[in-house]
Amino acid sequence: SQQGEEDPQALSIQEGENATMNCSYKTSINNLQWYRQNSGRGLVHLILIRSNEREKHSGRLRVTLDTSKKSSSLLITASRAADTASYFCALPYNTDKLIFGTGTRLQVFP
């Protein structure tokens, strides 16, 4: 089964800056999801983008999906210290399951 590969593995920025992280995958999908994990906690669903959507917004989050390049990006605008977390893309497989990437660790400095 495929796994999304996030890039970069780690990212450090100042508050107020934008953070961009990317996810690439190998086989066709019908949707892609992004999750956040605060240190030592469970994952929280952020956003789902379907294969017929190119861009989706949720608050300060913007997700794009390019099915021709098999890649997605998550942009967090005007980042805050509270955005410090790991971010994972998740790809569907076998109907009900998801396979998660290894994540991007984002550190936002006040």
Added chain:
Amino acid sequence: DVKVTQSSRYLVKRTGEKVFLECVQDMDHENMFWYRQDPGLGLRLIYFSYDVKMKEKGDIPEGYSVSREKKERFSLILESASTNQTSMYLCASSLVESSYNEQFFGPGTRLTVL
């Protein structure tokens, strides 16, 4: 507010002990999952259950078993704990039959096996 709860946040056990990790969800979800998370390896699926008493092996089931006697409860059992099972264990649930459905996660159990 939907919730997935796990029985312990931190657990320390000795090699050879039988360990039970419990997960309860209050969303009436059919699907429940157990993952382990290790640095550099991401989340790996141990077992999946799509209904009461129904289970399916994930990618790394060796050394683990599961029990789902009630819809809301999914237990992960380490029959004889070993040091290589030291990890973060995450439980999740979702609605059935649609990969569009998000998974809801519990807070995780950090298990240390000495």
